[in-house]
Amino acid sequence: MSNTPSNEALRALEGEIRAFAEAHLVEPPSVTRGSDEFWHDGWKRCAEAGVIGGPLPEEWGGGGRGLSSTIVTMETLGSSCPDLGLLFSINAHLWAVAIPILTFGTEEQKRRWLPGLADGSLIGGHGATEPDAGSDIFSMTSTARRDGEDWVLDGHKSFVANGPISDVFVVYATTDPERGELGVTAFIVERDRPGLSIGEPLEKVGLRTSPSGTITLNDCRIPAGNILGSEGGGAACFNCSMEWERGSILAMHVGSMERQLNDAIAHVRSRRQFGRAIGSFQSVANRIVDMKVRLDTARPLVRRIGELKDAGRNAMLESAIAKLHVSEAAVASGLDAMQVHGSRGYLSENRIDVELRDSLGARIYSGTNDMQRVMIARLLGLPSSLVGGD
Numbered sequence: 227m228s229n230t231p232s233n234e235a236l237r238a239l240e241g242e243i244r245a246f247a248e249a250h251l252v253e254p255p256s257v258t259r260g261s262d263e264f265w266h267d268g269w270k271r272c273a274e275a276g277v278i279g280g281p282l283p284e285e286w287g288g289g290g291r292g293l294s295s296t297i298v299t300m301e302t303l304g305s306s307c308p309d310l311g312l313l314f315s316i317n318a319h320l321w322a323v324a325i326p327i328l329t330f331g332t333e334e335q336k337r338r339w340l341p342g343l344a345d346g347s348l349i350g351g352h353g354a355t356e357p358d359a360g361s362d363i364f365s366m367t368s369t370a371r372r373d374g375e376d377w378v379l380d381g382h383k384s385f386v387a388n389g390p391i392s393d394v395f396v397v398y399a400t401t402d403p404e405r406g407e408l409g410v411t412a413f414i415v416e417r418d419r420p421g422l423s424i425g426e427p428l429e430k431v432g433l434r435t436s437p438s439g440t441i442t443l444n445d446c447r448i449p450a451g452n453i454l455g456s457e458g459g460g461a462a463c464f465n466c467s468m469e470w471e472r473g474s475i476l477a478m479h480v481g482s483m484e485r486q487l488n489d490a491i492a493h494v495r496s497r498r499q500f501g502r503a504i505g506s507f508q509s510v511a512n513r514i515v516d517m518k519v520r521l522d523t524a525r526p527l528v529r530r531i532g533e534l535k536d537a538g539r540n541a542m543l544e545s546a547i548a549k550l551h552v553s554e555a556a557v558a559s560g561l562d563a564m565q566v567h568g569s570r571g572y573l574s575e576n577r578i579d580v581e582l583r584d585s586l587g588a589r590i591y592s593g594t595n596d597m598q599r600v601m602i603a604r605l606l607g608l609p610s611s612l613v614g615g616d
């Protein structure tokens with residue numbers, strides 16, 4: 227049976243979230259001071275409003291909301307909160323840390339971590355990517371070896387979202403290099419574990435208010451109770467978090483596309499050249515039309531993932547399709563928004579560049595769009611291009 231809320235319930239939720247965002251999230255430091263710092267106060271406000279714990283069960287301090295509700299929440303925040311980096315951080319925390327612990331964790335792990343992850347007092351980070359293992363993620367060389375009652379982790383993780391500010395990480399390492407994907411295992415590693423060091427925030431093109439960093443594990447000893455899922459079960463954990471993440475994280479870009487469209491319509495109606503509103507020129511109007519078409523094709527793709535997951539169904543194919551389409555649509559619409567604003571679009575003070583730069587990351591994170599194409603082809607039954615290699 228599906229747990230998808232009715233359209234009325236989703237509309238009511240949207241109204242509630244919009245009212246919250248308009249009251250508390252419209253003036254992040256990135257807007258008021260041009261700061262790229264993580265907005266801790268915005269995180270706290272989202273936690274207090276139940277946004278961060280929303281998809282976690284009530285028994286762990288969450289809101290017990292399904293994915294459809296979370297997608298509507300993220301869409302609404304994407305259209306009303308100008309700090310997409312904050313929303314990105316919330317998504318990374320939820321899908322790559324909290325949901326894997328909920329799905330694969332023991333009762334003890336859930337008791338220990340989920341309440342803090344739900345109320346936002348803990349921030350989660352996700353360490354999978356390595357300098358030499360990006361798209362080919364299961365070729366990672368970070369290792370974990372058993373030593374008595376402990377595991378000892380060694381390796382280097384790059385591009386860890388929330389890395390500089392995380393309290394707890396889900397880290398992937400190989401426990402059996404001979405077995406490739408089946409030898410990868412997930413671990414929960416606390417920030418203060420001896421042997422774990424955290425690098426400086428990386429300077430990124432976009433999503434700059436979401437700090438990303440590196441983590442290094444050097445003889446980092448963690449108790450056996452910190453293994454997440456089974457030994458060799460890391461791929462299942464990783465794929466699960468990517469399936470959820472691709473659905474929800476893209477929702478914020480749908481919201482942002484909606485805001486860009488509304489701003490662009492207002493601009494082309496009021497800006498006059500040659501004695502008329504520029505929206506009356508067909509090439510300008512066509513850009514607005516294309517933005518609308520992209521928005522209206524993106525939204526249902528993301529919503530469909532919510533419906534499938536709320537019905538307890540697999541959404542691997544649909545998540546890959548949504549990831550690919552929505553991220554490309556967001557970039558194309560960001561370019562159109564800049565173009566219809568002319569030189570105003572090119573001025574940093576108008577922040578049109580910020581959303582464009584934020585959207586560029588969406589073509590790379592959660593698996594690049596090339597890799598989404600590879601996955602879609604494979605799920606359609608085409609022969610895999612990933613067998614063998616040079």
Ligand SMILES: Cc1cc2nc3c(=O)[nH]c(=O)nc-3n(C[C@H](O)[C@H](O)[C@H](O)COP(=O)(O)OP(=O)(O)OC[C@H]3O[C@@H](n4cnc5c(N)ncnc54)[C@H](O)[C@@H]3O)c2cc1C
Pocket residue numbers: 318351352353354355356359360361362384385386387388433438587590591592593594595596597600612
């Ligand atoms: C904003 C942001 C946040 C991120 N957050 C995290 C995080 O929290 N945790 C984490 O672990 N990682 C994170 N990442 C890293 C991200 O998962 C990787 O960047 C991504 O998987 C690609 O790996 P790569 O950058 O090494 O590129 P590469 O794998 O080196 O790819 C380079 C290019 O080659 C293409 N390519 C590679 N292999 C193939 C193939 N088989 N077929 C077709 N094309 C191919 C790619 O599509 C890409 O265009 C983040 C990245 C970004 C941009």
